[in-house]
Amino acid sequence: MDHGTFxxxxxxxxxxLE
Structure with missing residues (x-):
């Protein structure tokens, strides 16, 4: 998954995710 998109x-x- 994208961290920056969440x-x-x-x-x-x-x-x-972090």
């Missing part, structure tokens, strides 16, 4: 969709998704 701002709007779900903040928690970013945390999992």
């Amino acid at each position: 701002h709007q969709p779900s903040p928690i998704a970013i945390t999992l």
Whole structure:
């Protein structure tokens, strides 16, 4: 998945990817 593209969709998704 793209980290930079996951701002709007779900903040928690970013945390999992980070």
